[in-house]
Amino acid sequence: MCELLAMSANVPTDICFSFKGLRERGGRTGPHKDGWGIAFYEGKGNCTFKDPQPSYQSRIAELVSDHPIKSKSVIAHIRQANRGNVSMANTHPFTRELWGRYWTYAHNGQLTGYRDLPYSRFKPVGTTDSERAFCYLMSELYQHYGDDMPNRKTAFNFIRRRLDGLRELGVFNMLLTDGEYLLAYCTSKLHWITRRAPFSIARLSDVDVDIDFAEETTPNDVVSVITTEPLTNNEHWHKMACGESQLFHYGEPV
Template identity: 60%
Template sequence: MCELLGMSANVPTDICFSFAGLMNRGGRTGPHRDGWGIAFYEGKGCRTFHDPHPSCESEIARLVREYPIKSCVVVSHIRRANRGRVMLENTHPFTRELWGRVWTFAHNGQLKGIKRRPTGFYRPVGTTDSEHAFCWLLDRVRARWPEPPRGDAALTAFVAGLAAELNGLGVFNMLLTDGRTLWCHCATHLAWLTRRAPFGPATLIDEDMTVDFERETTPGDVVTVVATRPLTRDERWTVMAPGEFVAFRAGVHTA
């Protein structure tokens, strides 16, 4: 299985600490050696990095870890290939445009029969079942709302329904964002935590690295991190149940 990492924050925040733990799982402390990728939202823009090589050995991953890119929404993925060859076009996360927004999607699991479903307006570039599922999902959203809906609740409920439908095809652990809301669906493994005042220290599981967030934040900061498995050993993570769907906006749990 692949592993996911996401972040939602109310102020631009770097993800260097959490990404340091994830990149070690990409071939050093975990078997996910078949590529990695990450997307950072900056205003309406989306800065992405992809590499089909193991993140633990990638110079690009080292750059991302050491360069504090500030973002309010981040989606990242390390891959262990089971559908689709190891190549750049098959690395997550995948991006597409809808309503003048860049949407980003990452998935782990397998979806039997997904490629028989029409993707309509969107076409996959690579050969993964994940990208096909993203194209299908986003086309369904586009067909339901050619223009953005007025409220977020209806969109979140619709995305949750599509995620449940896809989960019926196999295993569907998902992170999806339009740059504002981070939607998360758990099929087997997904966990999250929210950091807010009073902040304290945290130590990574996959590396001997500790950060005191009291020194790195201000009292009004709210930062939620989502990961396939908890990344730190001394914080209280919420482990999601199979079939559970949650959404975060500006670091706050909204659904």
């Protein structure tokens, strides 16, 4: 299995604090040593750092956890391989362009019968069940709406219905963003929290670090964080149920 992390925010925000916690689980406090990746959006553009090395040893992960990259939408993943070997091609998150936007996705779980999932416009490059499911979802989206981009909330709701079908195949916790909206879907384990004023101090569970968000934010900031297991031990995280999904728009649950 793997661990997921995402952020949706109404102002460009760095994810150093949360990533510092996640990174420890990539081979130190957790067994997810088969690579990691993180995608940051800046407007419609994005940049993805990936490394098939364990995140807790990775120099690139060290940079990402120390160097504040400000973004309104982030998806990160640390991997414990089950389907597909350890390689760059199998390292999440995955990105495809549709309708002039980059769509980025990461998955935690394991699917049976995934080789029968149809895809058309988007083809897998690697050999994971995860990327196969992503290509299926994106191909379905294109097949349904064609060349003209629909209202994106409508598009994400279409994806939600397809996800309800996918969960018949196994464990499917998923994150998907187009840089503006971010969708979280849970079948076994996913938690989220929305931080807004008045901000307070948060303490990481995996490493002895705390942060006073009141010093890092302005009163109008709204920042949601989604993760497999809560990253802090002094805040209340919403635990998602099987089949539950949550869409975020620039930090706000919608």
